[in-house]
Each structure stands twice: as structure tokens, then as C-alpha cells.
Amino acid sequence: MNRIKQLRNEEGLTQKGFAEAFNKYIYENNLTIKPINFSVVSKWETQKSSPTKATYEALADYFDVLVPYLQGATIYEILDPLEKSIYSHVTEAMDRAFNDYALLPVQRERILKAIAYSIDNGEFN
Numbered sequence: 001m002n003r004i005k006q007l008r009n010e011e012g013l014t015q016k017g018f019a020e021a022f023n024k025y026i027y028e029n030n031l032t033i034k035p036i037n038f039s040v041v042s043k044w045e046t047q048k049s050s051p052t053k054a055t056y057e058a059l060a061d062y063f064d065v066l067v068p069y070l071q072g073a074t075i076y077e078i079l080d081p082l083e084k085s086i087y088s089h090v091t092e093a094m095d096r097a098f099n100d101y102a103l104l105p106v107q108r109e110r111i112l113k114a115i116a117y118s119i120d121n122g123e124f125n
Helices: 003-010 015-028 038-045 053-063 081-098 105-120
Strands: none
Touching: 003 038, 015 038, 015 053, 081 105
């Protein structure tokens, strides 16, 4: 699931409108990330590219969600606050481990979904 598109649509914004609003957010918060345009948003939403770590963090702040949720974590919505904290820490640790390998974002998401599926189905006891 592409959460950027979902959250953008929930705000009632076009890709161009979201790019403008996000660029304003970047400017107002003195963030050191590059401004975006609608074609960047389109590439994120079609998974032809993905945001940098810093941009994911800014997007998460903008949408008031955590990065794992924004990246498509499947079980994140049903977790309590403590579990969300643990999940975020585990996801960050896995991201650091994944950086040692040349994995595409979609491959990372599949691995995380497989782990979540295994946990949900009691395969880790």
C-alpha cells in the first residue's frame, strides 16, 4: 500500500498541491531537504523511486505519522503506543541492516510484511 498517496488523498490534495504544501512545510521548518515537484510525488506513489531517509522523516512529521507506517507497515495501525515504539526501533534497526545490501524499497517492504505475517500467524513463539 502506498501511504503517501493515501495520506495525500485524505488531505484532498493533488500531487501538485501536495508538493506545494510540503515545500512550504520544508521552508517553514528550515529543513535541509530538497524541495519536490509533482513528478517526484508521482514517482513515489508509483514506487519508481522512494524518498530519502531524511525526506521520509519530514513526510512522517508533515502527516503526523511514524516512518514505519508511512513506509507501508501492515500491522502498525493496530498496535498500542508501546508496541508502536518497539516496532519503530526494530524497523530502524532493520533499515540499518538493509543498508548493507542493495535492496529496493519494495523488497524491504516484502521482507517486513513476511515478518509481520509470521508474527501475526504465531510462527514466532
